[in-house]
Amino acid sequence: MTKSARSFLDGWFENEHIKAVFGFDAVVGNYASPDTPGSAYVLLHHVFGELDGEKGAWGHAVGGMGAITQTMAQACSEHGVEIRTDAEVASITIKDKAVMGVVLTSGELITAHSVAANVTPKMLYQQLISPEDVPNDFAQKIASTRYGSGTFRLNVALSELPDFTCLPGTDLQEHHQSGIIMAPTLEYMDRAFMDAKQQGWANKPIVEMLIPSTVDDSLAPAGQHVCSLFCQQFAPTLSAGQSWDDLKPKAVEAIVSVVSSHAPNFKASILGMRVLSPLDLERELGLTGGDIFHGAMTLDQLWAARPVFDYGDYRGPIRGLYHCGSGAHPGGGVTGLPGKNAAEVILMGK
Structure with a gap:
C-alpha cells in the first residue's frame, strides 16, 4: 500500500522494459x-478484476463503450425502470437532513426518498447541494480531497494502421x-511526471494506443480505423494565467510526436481527432480536475x-443520498462495483 511501483517491480523483475510494461498500470x-x-497500489488496482472468469483480464465492448450502457438500459426497461436523458440536475433538495428529490435545470421537481449520485463527490457536495445543508466538518473533508489524474485523451480517425518501425x-x-x-x-515515466510538474505537460508523454476497430469493424469504414490515445502526464491545474484551452496544441504536438517516433506514418494518416484535455474532461464529463477516477487513488482516499x-x-451525512x-x-x-455495492445498501434500507 505504501510502496512505489519501482520498488515493488524491482523485487520481481530485472529487465527495464518488462518493468515499464507493468509500471504503466501504476501511472494510469x-x-x-x-x-x-x-503507486504500487495503483498498479495492483488495475489487475483486480476479471473477465469471463479470467482474473486480471480486460475486455473490449463490441460496438464501443456505449454498448455497455445500452445493455444496462435494456435490462432496466425490462424491469419497468423509466430512463430519462437530457434531464440535467440543477440541485438536490434537502429537508431536515434528508433528501427529498432533485430539481432539474428546467425547474421540474422530481421527488424521491433515495437519490444515488454518480457524479464526483466534490461536485455533489459543492455544486448540487446548498452549503447550509452540508455539515461544516464534512464540507471541509470534501474540500480537502485531491483530484486530478494527469490524463489527456485523443480519439483519432486514421486512413491506415500505424506502421511501426519495430514491426x-x-x-x-x-x-x-x-x-x-x-x-x-x-525513468521515462518519471521524467514525464517531472516535466508536467515544472511546465504543465510532459515533453515526451506516456502514451497507450488502442485500435478498437481492429477487433470491431463496426467502428470505422472499411480500410480505415479509429484509435484512442490515453496519455499521461498533464497537470490538472496549470500555473496562474495558463489555460488548457491555450496549451492544447502544444500537448497534442508532443503526443503525436511520440507516436510518430515509433510509427512514422502516423501523423500523415490522421483524418481527424477529438482532443480532451484535463479541462475538457471536467467541463464535458463532470470529472473534477479531469480525474477519471473521481478522486486520487491514494491510501488516504x-x-x-x-x-x-x-x-x-x-453515503454521506444526508439521509437517503x-x-x-x-x-x-x-x-x-x-467494474460497476461502486454501483452494485451502493444498490445493495439502498435495498437494505440502511
Whole structure:
C-alpha cells in the first residue's frame, strides 16, 4: 500500500522494459511518478478484476463503450425502470437532513426518498447541494480531497494502421489488436511526471494506443480505423494565467510526436481527432480536475476513507443520498462495483 511501483517491480523483475510494461498500470489515471509512494497500489488496482472468469483480464465492448450502457438500459426497461436523458440536475433538495428529490435545470421537481449520485463527490457536495445543508466538518473533508489524474485523451480517425518501425507493415497484425504502450522505462515515466510538474505537460508523454476497430469493424469504414490515445502526464491545474484551452496544441504536438517516433506514418494518416484535455474532461464529463477516477487513488482516499474518512459506506451525512460512482469504494475502473455495492445498501434500507 505504501510502496512505489519501482520498488515493488524491482523485487520481481530485472529487465527495464518488462518493468515499464507493468509500471504503466501504476501511472494510469495517476498524476505521479513510478517512484511515488503508493503507486504500487495503483498498479495492483488495475489487475483486480476479471473477465469471463479470467482474473486480471480486460475486455473490449463490441460496438464501443456505449454498448455497455445500452445493455444496462435494456435490462432496466425490462424491469419497468423509466430512463430519462437530457434531464440535467440543477440541485438536490434537502429537508431536515434528508433528501427529498432533485430539481432539474428546467425547474421540474422530481421527488424521491433515495437519490444515488454518480457524479464526483466534490461536485455533489459543492455544486448540487446548498452549503447550509452540508455539515461544516464534512464540507471541509470534501474540500480537502485531491483530484486530478494527469490524463489527456485523443480519439483519432486514421486512413491506415500505424506502421511501426519495430514491426513494419500497415496490414493487420497481432500487435495492432493489443494495448501498445509507448514508455520504454520507468525513468521515462518519471521524467514525464517531472516535466508536467515544472511546465504543465510532459515533453515526451506516456502514451497507450488502442485500435478498437481492429477487433470491431463496426467502428470505422472499411480500410480505415479509429484509435484512442490515453496519455499521461498533464497537470490538472496549470500555473496562474495558463489555460488548457491555450496549451492544447502544444500537448497534442508532443503526443503525436511520440507516436510518430515509433510509427512514422502516423501523423500523415490522421483524418481527424477529438482532443480532451484535463479541462475538457471536467467541463464535458463532470470529472473534477479531469480525474477519471473521481478522486486520487491514494491510501488516504481508499476503502473507509473513500471519498473521505468515516464515510466509506456509500453515503454521506444526508439521509437517503448515496454515492454510487468511482468516488466510492473500490474506486475507478470500469467494474460497476461502486454501483452494485451502493444498490445493495439502498435495498437494505440502511
